[in-house]
Amino acid sequence: MPTSTNDGRRPSSPAISAVGLRKAYGDKTVLDGIDLCIPEGSVFALLGPNGAGKTTVVKILSTLIGADGGQAEVAGHNIATEPDGVRAAIGVTGQFSAVDGLITGEENMRLMADLNHLSKRKGKQVVAELLERFDLVEAAGKPVQSYSGGMKRRLDIAMTLVGGPRIIFLDEPTTGLDPRSRHNMWQIIRELVSDGVTVFLTTQYLEEADELADRIAVLHEGTIAAEGSADELKRTIPGGHIRLRFTDPSAYHSAATALREVQRDDEVLALQLPSGGSQRELRSVLDWLDAAGIEADELTVHTPDLDDVFFALTGNNAATPAEEAAR
Template identity: 80%
Template sequence: MPSSVMPTSRKGDGRSLPDAVSAIGLRKSYGDKVVLDGIDLRIPAGTVFALLGPNGAGKTTAVKILSTLVTADAGDLHVDGHDLTTDPQAVRAAIGVTGQFSAVDGLITGEENMLLMADLHHLSKQEGRRVAAELLERFDLTDAASKPASTYSGGMKRRLDIAMTLVGNPRIIFLDEPTTGLDPRSRHTMWGIIRTLVTSGVTVFLTTQYLDEADELADRIAVLNNGRIAAEGTADELKRLIPGGHVRLRFTDPAAYHSAASALEEVSRDDDALALQIPSDGSQRELRSILDWLDSAGIEADELTVHTPDLDDVFFALTGNDQPAQPHQSKETVR
């Protein structure tokens, strides 16, 4: 695509606006090692985009390139409408970056870390103190603001790290594995912060090792493997790529069970549990078809559950990892 043509996203009112991040044909190699092999990414403004992949897949390299920290070998790259090659300074002014490792200085207080960041953004002392105070309150760090950051818990340091990233009021934030090493409570707190950022209009580019995190937060997900995008879509779209979805009917009446088992095709039986398993993609259309069939046959199932593959299944299938996925299947029960 010529650099003069910017990819766009379609708003609900029909207007087209530039994508917050656009990468067409992004390539990067280190010697003979190809890290990114011509990948395409388009991220609409005001959304969360998650990039998944095994260790060494190139997720962090993609973040470093799009945040101007590393130069790409090739690609038509735009961030916030600015060409990454010809106007990197404008890109830097529009973004914030929180890396895998905290940028917090543990030798100074939380407030001093914030004020240092305000100085780097050339804010006046008065404005810097105002912004620091507002962000420390927003991230529930006011009580700890005068304490050395080295005394903070992992979750507090991560919140301070993101608060420091927001000092420059960025429109696009790159979060490179922001919850690695955090306990479950701190992870959920971080998820709430990310949702709030997006509600305020910020675009979030997220890399993560936690598949449930991508499932919970991301509007769109791309799976990076061997330098290429193996698949991209919403979480539900990706889950439908993987076989294994099914509808399970359980009966308490043996006669109803045997009638259903005899009439249904391509069904797996569990005679001990009086349960039938029907292959299904979990769509509303297929579910309605099964319910209509039960009604027309005068058969009543005591329990119906819909099982769909989760992102663990998708990840392992697309990346060729031989480690088995753990069963975290979603389930909906209709009685």
């Protein structure tokens, strides 16, 4: 990991770095040597089944609990020896809203400004700016218990931003939100990153990680099973294919006889060819069909998605995080 300068930070240092993080509770090892390197101004998503240790990672990096082994730096500060520096640089939004439903949204925000030791003038300015940014001005004077789930989540993140953190931990930020509110939250996260904020995201929605994350890590049985961009992870999983469907039985049988390594479905007159989904492979199949004078009525391309990645890395019997949450 990089060595800190006098101000506790190197411009080239990652926002979050960790080497060999370990944590056990009794005889149960939760984390068994976790390595991370998360660049500034990026979105990092941590996926894994329930009990994989995602929340434990967040708690260690945000200094809520200590690690049993390994070391980590957050915002250039060692989590074990400089916890105050870490806490001053981060914001944490948990899975469950931390807002007070009995007071108004603006009062919640002002309380957070006081906790961050902002002056009255500065606090008033920051609160006003964040209420406007998160489209909460009209609701600011209403008790939070009257807010919708999406409004509460926006307020929760707005409160996290009062202190101006450069690194934010979002633990399942869209759980329980309707699709429109979820997409609104995605836009907020994109805007934060465009401002240079680093987002560490845990999520139960695989499509959310696919949509937002620059890099994704899959945590399984205490270790990082795989890490990379969504496209990189998908390319590691076999199962991509091109599917051809015919209405003319003779065309179907001609194609099935001529094509190699093809799976047949005689009932629906469909053929499945292994494929990585590249443009070159698709063009090759189309050129062959043209040259042979065979016309397929339907052609579809399937490439592995994050569901496929998740099942391949954690076992086909494992439920996705979203499925586990619905139980």
